[in-house]
Amino acid sequence: MKFAYTILYVPDVAASLAFFEKAFGLDRRFLAETGDYGELETGATTLSFASQELALSHHPAGYVFASASEKPLGAEIALVTGDVEAAHATALAAGAGELAPPKSMPWGQTVSFVRCPDGTLVELCTPVDG
Numbered sequence: 866m867k868f869a870y871t872i873l874y875v876p877d878v879a880a881s882l883a884f885f886e887k888a889f890g891l892d893r894r895f896l897a898e899t900g901d902y903g904e905l906e907t908g909a910t911t912l913s914f915a916s917q918e919l920a921l922s923h924h925p926a927g928y929v930f931a932s933a934s935e936k937p938l939g940a941e942i943a944l945v946t947g948d949v950e951a952a953h954a955t956a957l958a959a960g961a962g963e964l965a966p967p968k969s970m971p972w973g974q975t976v977s978f979v980r981c982p983d984g985t986l987v988e989l990c991t992p993v994d995g
Contacts, residue, residue, distance in 0.1 A: 931984030
């Protein structure tokens with residue numbers, strides 16, 4: 866078994882891709898001609914976005930979409946960076962909402978939390994030593 870990708874169900878796939886490009890410096894791998902699915906270059910594991918309509922076509926009983934929830938969902942995307950403070954500021958300038966500013970943790974890692982315009986919760990963090 867191998868973890869291959871995470872798919873986030875969002876209202877506007879192209880807008881989410883553009884936000885992640887601007888806020889986090891990730892490169893777009895592709896956007897389907899239909900506009901309902903796209904991927905970012907993130908290394909061995911793919912970060913994908915699919916439209917809420919596509920999600921409902923797979924599971925018509927529905928979902929709790931992050932964009933429709935007042936609070937962030939109980940799942941996050943973690944992005945590792947050497948400079949959390951700068952990455953946090955860039956994300957806010959791109960339109961993210963601040964949930965927690967950069968903070969040094971007892972184990973030596975620096976972390977912050979932002980919420981993307983599509984509702985996705987993102988942790989920005991330095992690598993964990995060890």
